[in-house]
Amino acid sequence: xxxxxxxxxxxxxxxxxxxxxxxxxxxxxxxxxxxxxxxxxxxxxxxxxxxxxxxxxxxxxxxxxxxxxxxxxxxxxxxxxxxxxxxxxxxxxxxxxxxxxxxxxxxxxxxxxxxxxxxxxxxxxxxxxxxxxxxxxxxxxxxxxxxxxxxxxxxxxxxxxxxxxxxxxxxxxxxxxxxxxxxxxxxxxxxxxxxxxxxxxxxxxxxxxxxxxxxxxxxxxxxxxxxxxxxxxxxxxxxxxxxxxxxxxxxxxxxxxxxxxxxxxxxxxxxxxxxxxxxxxxxxxxxxxxxxxxxxxxxxxxxxxxxxxxxxxxxxxxxxxxxxxxxxxxxxxxxxxxxxxxxxxxxxxxxxxxxxxxxxxxxxxxxxxxxxxxxxxxxxxxxxxxxxxxxxxxxxxxxxxxxxxxxxxxxxxxxxxxxxxxxxxxxxxxxxxxxxxxxxxxxxxxxxxxxxxxxxxxxxxxxxxxxxxxxxxxxxxxxxxxxxxxxxxxxxxxxxxxxxxxxxxxxxxxxxxxxxxxxxxxxxxxxxxxxxxxxxxxxxxxxxxxxxxxxxxxxxxxxxxxxxxxxxx
Numbered sequence: 001x002x003x004x005x006x007x008x009x010x011x012x013x014x015x016x017x018x019x020x021x022x023x024x025x026x027x028x029x030x031x032x033x034x035x036x037x038x039x040x041x042x043x044x045x046x047x048x049x050x051x052x053x054x055x056x057x058x059x060x061x062x063x064x065x066x067x068x069x070x071x072x073x074x075x076x077x078x079x080x081x082x083x084x085x086x087x088x089x090x091x092x093x094x095x096x097x098x099x100x101x102x103x104x105x106x107x108x109x110x111x112x113x114x115x116x117x118x119x120x121x122x123x124x125x126x127x128x129x130x131x132x133x134x135x136x137x138x139x140x141x142x143x144x145x146x147x148x149x150x151x152x153x154x155x156x157x158x159x160x161x162x163x164x165x166x167x168x169x170x171x172x173x174x175x176x177x178x179x180x181x182x183x184x185x186x187x188x189x190x191x192x193x194x195x196x197x198x199x200x201x202x203x204x205x206x207x208x209x210x211x212x213x214x215x216x217x218x219x220x221x222x223x224x225x226x227x228x229x230x231x232x233x234x235x236x237x238x239x240x241x242x243x244x245x246x247x248x249x250x251x252x253x254x255x256x257x258x259x260x261x262x263x264x265x266x267x268x269x270x271x272x273x274x275x276x277x278x279x280x281x282x283x284x285x286x287x288x289x290x291x292x293x294x295x296x297x298x299x300x301x302x303x304x305x306x307x308x309x310x311x312x313x314x315x316x317x318x319x320x321x322x323x324x325x326x327x328x329x330x331x332x333x334x335x336x337x338x339x340x341x342x343x344x345x346x347x348x349x350x351x352x353x354x355x356x357x358x359x360x361x362x363x364x365x366x367x368x369x370x371x372x373x374x375x376x377x378x379x380x381x382x383x384x385x386x387x388x389x390x391x392x393x394x395x396x397x398x399x400x401x402x403x404x405x406x407x408x409x410x411x412x413x414x415x416x417x418x419x420x421x422x423x424x425x426x427x428x429x430x431x432x433x434x435x436x437x438x439x440x441x442x443x444x445x446x447x448x449x450x451x452x453x454x455x456x457x458x459x460x461x462x463x464x465x466x467x468x469x470x471x472x473x474x475x476x477x478x479x480x481x482x483x484x485x486x487x488x489x490x491x492x493x494x495x496x497x498x499x500x501x502x503x504x505x506x507x508x509x510x511x512x513x514x515x516x517x518x519x520x521x522x523x524x525x526x527x528x529x530x531x532x533x534x535x536x537x538x539x540x541x542x543x544x545x546x547x548x549x550x551x552x553x554x555x556x557x558x559x560x561x562x563x564x565x566x567x568x569x
Contacts, residue, residue: 025486036479043472050090052079055097056107057086063107070101114140134158141199145177148195150185154178158203174210175199181215189237192221238276241380246270252423253389257416265392265441270424273384279377287369295366303361385424389436391416408438 055078056067067087071078076097079088089097101107114136120129138156145154155178161171177195181187187195196211213222249270257266391413393405408416417436426432453459534542548555 052088053091153180173206271386281375285371299365301363305359385432387434393440
């Protein structure tokens with residue numbers, strides 16, 4: 001029995017496969033591969049292209065040229081937009097570039113300051129020099145005002161009269177400032193006062209009342225010199241204070257009720273009546289008349305008239321040692337009752353008898369108690385508070401799981417009303433009022449657009465964002481399945497067999513397919529083994545037949561080699 005060896009045919013190389021293709025197939029495959037590579041490279045390049053953002057906008061030509069020159073020196077890519085008024089740089093480098101340009105003083109905002117004085121030419125007149133100084137001062141003030149966060153741009157106009165010592169009355173300087181603010185921003189009174197003082201302090205002998213500040217709509221922001229704007233400024237502060245007070249009370253109500261009814265289920269509004277009236281009262285009060293012992297003597301006057309008032313008293317009494325005694329103490333105290341004058345010769349008159357026919361008057365003035373009280377009432381007192389509160393119905397779930405809204409009970413409403421009163425500091429004497437209502441809130445439905453889906457702006461934006469990726473995918477698929485895949489299939493097909501090989505393969509197939517039964521030449525023992533199972537020789541023969549069916553070319557080559565090796569014998 002001859003053994004059959006299995007030998008695999010050598011696989012063709014890539015060059016041989018490409019050579020086996022037709023010229024048209026090779027051309028289409030090459031074009032498809034090139035287009036596929038171009039699409040992939042283009043997608044990678046466009047995907048990695050940096051996103052450009054605005055670095056500066058609305059630039060003057062001078063500032064734009066300086067910034068572009070500096071960007072070129074720093075090797076930073078840039079683009080122009082909006083007709084050259086805006087400069088764009090990569091988005092990841094915007095802040096870095098701004099900081100680096102700011103360190104070099106760019107952009108200058110087309111505002112020129114005192115650097116104008118550096119370019120003085122020979123032969124400049126005094127008027128030109130003074131005008132250049134004024135323009136430089138205006139530029140410096142403009143830069144300072146533009147440094148404010150709310151100011152977008154500014155212009156300063158100075159009126160500097162020519163000072164002359166021969167004039168008896170010198171004209172004072174004045175200034176006007178025009179500011180353009182960013183959208184949604186305002187200047188408060190402190191900032192306006194700062195601008196006014198900045199300008200007035202920069203010019204000698206300029207008063208703050210001589211500085212006017214206007215916005216880009218022509219509205220006067222600063223107070224006029226005659227003081228007519230004081231009321232408007234105070235009204236603005238009063239309105240701001242009232243709004244803050246109302247917002248504070250509203251926030252308190254929401255903070256106390258939202259934990260009970262849930263966030264978004266309560267609405268509150270508070271109206272505050274605030275008294276900003278400035279009052280001053282002066283009162284003077286006097287106490288009732290006091291007793292002489294407790295009163296304070298302010299002045300005292302004693303008047304005596306009569307025959308003995310102007311000279312020595314006439315001698316009287318019994319001569320002797322008693323007459324030479326000094327007179328006793330006065331019997332009329334300062335705060336005591338008035339003493340009665342004794343008539344001349346009256347009994348008990350004693351030494352007073354010398355004033356017979358005379359007159360004595362005593363006047364005492366006491367201090368009058370007086371209290372003066374000056375009361376100035378404070379401004380911003382709350383005269384009355386009115387609170388309106390609306391609470392939504394509470395959700396309730398029944399046994400079947402259906403959610404419904406249930407109104408609050410009268411007891412719950414009363415408790416919530418009491419909470420609101422305590423929160424805002426309710427005062428019955430002041431006339432405060434609190435009204436709490438329970439009602440279902442209206443459910444806001446999303447507005448439905450009447451435009452069809454393909455005309456809605458959202459769909460247009462989505463289509464623009466997906467157009468490029470989808471187009472690239474479709475183009476790649478078209479190239480793969482239309483040009484590259486047919487070429488690859490053609491390369492995978494085996495080359496056609498020659499005519500001689502096909503004839504030998506057909507003969508070998510006929511030989512292998514010959515299943516003619518032959519009488520067994522086996523002994524009884526061999527017959528028993530055959531009946532037990534196929535022998536090793538039969539398995540080899542079956543393997544050779546299977547190889548001939550699956551790979552007839554290889555078997556034909558093997559037989560050809562056998563025949564060629566036996567031919568010389």
